[in-house]
Amino acid sequence: MIKLTHAEENYLKAIYKLSDAGKKGVSTNDISAEMKTKPASVSDMLRKLGEKEVIEYRKYYGVHITQEGKILALRTLRKQRLWEVFLVDKLRFSWDEVAEVADELVHVQSPILIQRLDEYLGFPKFDPHGDPIPDEHGDVRSRPRLPLTEIELNGTGQIVAVNDKSAAFLRYLDKVGAYIGARIKVLEKVEFDGSVEILVDNKKTIFMSKDVAVNILVML
Amino acid sequence: MIKLTHAEENYLKAIYKLSDAGKKGVSTNDISAEMKTKPASVSDMLRKLGEKEVIEYRKYYGVHITQEGKILALRTLRKQRLWEVFLVDKLRFSWDEVAEVADELVHVQSPILIQRLDEYLGFPKFDPHGDPIPDEHGDVRSRPRLPLTEIELNGTGQIVAVNDKSAAFLRYLDKVGAYIGARIKVLEKVEFDGSVEILVDNKKTIFMSKDVAVNILVML
DNA sequence: TTAACGATTTAGTCAAGGCTAAAAATATAA
């Protein structure tokens, strides 16, 4: 069984998150930005992760996560997201406060703890940001979802997740009244700058820039 | 404000626990045994803790914890014991399973997390082993308590804590039916080997060796 | 009052995980 250090676990999680499409590898600079460490430190870590065979590492080309790596990354995301649910549902944290604390809690090593937590929380399927929580086998029940900018005029849907998890963005959403679960309808789409106006829960209209809208994910 | 690393926090907690009486300092070897590290490693750490002025360190003589150190140690014990309550009360851990996990959880840095946890747990005053939980100011509501061996023949009391927190000991107590909160009466005290027989909750009699009895703490 | 023993500290080493500065490889533009 492969054992990861705290730092290795953090890097692997970052690499997994950065490898959406999958064709070209994840770059050292991207990882550096995500992890807020220097590219030199990333190179060093990539060598280690390569040796442990959780990533495929070809110098000067991006890295790809391996099957084994994917399993470990999903395990980490499961822990992280369950803790986030705990913090929000049980300890009344707001969704913009959980990241830091959950990042630390995620390193606690105890499979039984995570299983019990899952059970205690009622086997939640999504975290406070709408991200899916892998089950104990690493299976993810993903929902089809689109950026709000892709919804057609007069189209309706439900906010199910956010791309940007920064506290600033999440607090902004709180302020304007956008939240996970809200039913929305697109009232206007401005061609010029990509901004949109939406109706939330048939009650409130919100005007938002394209930068905001692309980070809101909607299920039809 | 003094910042401690994880290791420093662990050592300080150990030193605090080992400095009951207070007159003579805690020895390097004692700390080494408690921490399961080598005496050479302890010496190194004592130097660091001395520099941070959380202990008073005179080479070759024991160490004493300072006022500042006591505050930090109590803060750590508060975290540790609150997590233990969480694990037992909410996640159905048994009292012999909590130590390892709580030892990791204790390092999560978030004052708000601990305050919320305290509130969520209903401001518990004692942990699953009967140890008092310091409040946010470091105040400890301690109960007078005696080893079971010190209770006189036919004397009564209530089990309120245990000295030994090893899984083996705690599981033994589970097996014979001794638990925190149990009302007991001393039915017999064997002079020869210090063993005792007690009546638990007016129902069950338990015979136990001196080694067991000294580790059970009773409130009159 | 010393010699020996045990406890403690020092010296030197290692691994993890960061950093900066410099070198090297890749990518891009002339």
Add this chain to the structure above:
DNA sequence: TTATATTTTTAGCCTTGACTAAATCGTTAA
């Protein structure tokens, strides 16, 4: 195609916290 710019890696250094082996201090028994 060559020159420049960007990206990535390497080299060397630092800190933390372990370790072993050797030196040193303190205490105790002869």
